[in-house]
Amino acid sequence: MKYGLLILLLAFSLSATAQLPDKEIYDLKAGRVKPDNSPVYHLPFSKGSKFLLIQAYNSKMSHKNELSLDFKMKKGSKICAARAGVVTATKEDSDVGGLKDEYLSQGNHIIIKQEDGSEAMYWHLKKDGVLVNVGDTVKQGQHIGYSGNTGYTAFPHLHFQVYDKDGKNIATRFLTKKGIIYLRPGKYYKAIH
Structure with missing residues (x-):
């Protein structure tokens, strides 16, 4: 049960990050979220x-x-x-x-x-x-x-x-x-x- 909750939380956090690309993107090299100010x-x-x-x-x-x-x-x-x-x-x-x-x-x-x-x-x-x-x-x-x-x-x-x-x-x-x-x-x- 706890693994199911962990998977659900992980999926939510990934989808939440995916919903923010107008303001922020995840920089894989730096391992952190950074602003995305591109047009x-x-x-x-x-x-x-x-x-x-x-x-x-x-x-x-x-x-x-x-x-x-x-x-x-x-x-x-x-x-x-x-x-x-x-x-x-x-x-x-x-x-x-x-x-x-x-x-x-x-x-x-x-x-x-x-x-x-x-x-x-x-x-x-x-x-x-x-x-x-x-x-x-x-x-x-x-x-x-x-x-x-x-x-x-x-x-x-x-x-x-x-x-x-x-x-x-x-x-x-x-x-x-x-x-x-x-x-x-x-x-x-x-x-x-």
Whole structure:
């Protein structure tokens, strides 16, 4: 009986820690809870939409040593700004994709510089699927484009990643119905914004 209570208390403490990622995270190296002041992102698709996260940070397929996310979605799904910012680059003239090196530079995309100097990248958009122009200011949650299958890709999806102001690839937290969390592969996420 006492082991059952111990397991229950342990499960509660782990779930309680999991409910606090908007303020604190558990630092495995230091063995303690520390503040997490990183920005909070919206999921990069329209409210009510639900997509499977097929790859996350450092996934084995094509994200080795890369902090990026791949959401499986049909061509033409609405892509929305995960945070506000200014559009710094776009490409929408490609309609080719595949797993050959020749397609690496063919991915249609949008890059948005955010208030803190970081840049969010939305990749593999469909041909003529960009709704914003370089220099445009976008709001968080604004419809900015449509998903596709262009560039180095095996199937239609949205590749999303962020670099900080120093050009370092960084992990991002998202607002979900379960709170503010780091996303995990193999799960469906529904946009609530």
